[in-house]
Amino acid sequence: MSTRPLAIFGGTFDPIHIGHLTVAWEAAELLDAEVRLMPANVPPHRSPPLASAAERVAMLRAALAGQSRLVLDARELERDGPSYTVDTLHELRAEQGARPLVLLLGADAFAGLPTWNRWRELFDFAHVGVLSRPGAEVARPAVLAEEVAARRVDNVAALHAEPCGKLVELAVTPLEVSATRIRELLAAGRDPRYLLPAGLFDDPVLLAPYRR
Ligand SMILES: Nc1ncnc2c1ncn2[C@@H]1O[C@H](COP(=O)(O)OP(=O)(O)OP(=O)(O)O)[C@@H](O)[C@H]1O
Numbered sequence: 001m002s003t004r005p006l007a008i009f010g011g012t013f014d015p016i017h018i019g020h021l022t023v024a025w026e027a028a029e030l031l032d033a034e035v036r037l038m039p040a041n042v043p044p045h046r047s048p049p050l051a052s053a054a055e056r057v058a059m060l061r062a063a064l065a066g067q068s069r070l071v072l073d074a075r076e077l078e079r080d081g082p083s084y085t086v087d088t089l090h091e092l093r094a095e096q097g098a099r100p101l102v103l104l105l106g107a108d109a110f111a112g113l114p115t116w117n118r119w120r121e122l123f124d125f126a127h128v129g130v131l132s133r134p135g136a137e138v139a140r141p142a143v144l145a146e147e148v149a150a151r152r153v154d155n156v157a158a159l160h161a162e163p164c165g166k167l168v169e170l171a172v173t174p175l176e177v178s179a180t181r182i183r184e185l186l187a188a189g190r191d192p193r194y195l196l197p198a199g200l201f202d203d204p205v206l207l208a209p210y211r212r
């Protein structure tokens, strides 16, 4: 079997920035996958976002306009309570049959995986693609290192051949950009225009959550 994978890139996207877009785009190329950006309604393990779900979706729509390789999947906004990834992948697996699913995670998010809800089950539903991120070259906890050793493949073809269970490290262009930094700049009255996607940086309504 070889089917074009479906890759999921979840995040708070408060706001979406050029780091997200660059790594998602490169993952789509490297994996030859459809990539869906999936905003979390209630992101587990962090304080609530400054922008509402509707505001974050409006920013995602503006950021994704004009191309078709990266698409929005807003399904988590329809669920109340913490947006646990295992629940989302369970739902996607039921929809997608045996199609390969790939959960994309920045290296910082991946390092925290053992704290996630039912984290080992994630591999029963999807492969994991770890996206390099500058500043996230931290030691991985031992349980995670064991999981990596058992599941790691170097060739993305292995991800096309099976529906789930493998792990691949994707060397994407390192961009030291974070939503935290962008929020800080906007709150200070600065203009981080080139850290933001076109379609966002000149829109006072979309950026209002960070200036109020
Ligand atoms: N510059 C980047 N390079 C690689 N991965 C990134 C980058 N920015 C974000 N990610 C990844 O995108 C996903 C969603 O991240 P998130 O929306 O929390 O953005 P963030 O910039 O990390 O935000 P914050 O600063 O608010 O924590 C996570 O898997 C994260 O690791």
Ligand SMILES: O=C(O)c1ccc[n+]([C@@H]2O[C@H](COP(=O)([O-])O)[C@@H](O)[C@H]2O)c1
Pocket (backbone or CB within 6 Å): 009, 010, 011, 012, 013, 038, 039, 040, 043, 044, 045, 046, 083, 084, 085, 086, 109, 115, 116, 117
């Ligand atoms: O399922 C979990 O327990 C879990 C814990 C922390 C984060 N996540 C997901 O990881 C993605 C990135 O989270 P964040 O906080 O870095 O934006 C987002 O889709 C979250 O819903 C999921």
